[in-house]
């Protein structure tokens with residue numbers, strides 16, 4: 530049976546997520562599970578086998594029309610039983626019943642079980658993003674992060690996606706305004722960087738504009754993270770060679786490439 534999770538499922542979920550990425554690794558589920566069970570911005574669905582949760586998936590509401598599937602996990606003892614497919618269907622129905630018309634997810638390029646499962650669930654690949662990370666120790670030469678310029682900043686192209694932590698959704702001018710008003714946008718010479726504080730890092734979720742501006746902004750993002758007292762700056766960005774060069778020059782290390790998948794909820 531598939532149902533929404535309750536606080537009683539917490540221990541079982543944490544237990545079967547213990548070794549998701551192999552012995553000695555950490556799964557972020559334990560850090561977010563209380564928010565997910567509380568359903569702050571979505572709903573956590575579980576497969577219940579004889580009263581015990583053996584699989585979970587969080588359907589997160591990203592905007593009035595968009596949903597994102599996060600944290601799909603199946604107990605290693607119960608894999609290849611169709612649970613991820615069944616959970617995906619349940620989460621898509623839940624999203625549709627809350628008027629979300631599109632659902633997305635991101636999956637590491639090398640995670641073949643998950644890539645197989647998402648294709649079977651009818652999702653299409655629509656793009657990719659690369660994870661970049663940099664410690665804030667020894668930050669790059671300090672650009673003045675308060676500097677603004679009179680040049681107009683770039684607009685997102687229609688349907689362009691940006692990273693909101695570990696999730697993606699469409700970027701709008703309203704998002705850029707909101708980031709600016711909350712003090713988490715940096716501009717320079719026709720470029721803009723959108724930032725967001727995370728748990729132990731600051732996220733760089735969108736970097737756009739002329740190549741020279743992006744190079745400056747990548748360094749500025751690290752300074753912002755340093756000034757915010759974060760040990761790390763992380764970026765999850767779609768991008769071209771200029772973005773990669775900007776991040777490398779600012780001392781970021783390239784991490785995994787994540788493929789973005791999308792499906793209508795109907």
Ligand SMILES: CC(C)(COP(=O)(O)OP(=O)(O)OC[C@H]1O[C@@H](n2cnc3c(N)ncnc32)[C@H](O)[C@@H]1OP(=O)(O)O)[C@@H](O)C(=O)NCCC(=O)NCCS
Pocket residue numbers: 549600601602603604607608609610611612613614615635636637640641642643644645646647649
């Ligand atoms: C990926 C994962 C969620 C799949 O869960 P599952 O319940 O075993 O998957 P299902 O039984 O629903 O499989 C559905 C389809 O996915 C594909 N698939 C699943 N596991 C696979 C594997 N190990 N190798 C290749 N294809 C696989 C198959 O096409 C499968 O259909 P089939 O069994 O009829 O051939 C599970 O392996 C898991 O929890 N992995 C660790 C966490 C993870 O990677 N989460 C997703 C990334 S965010």
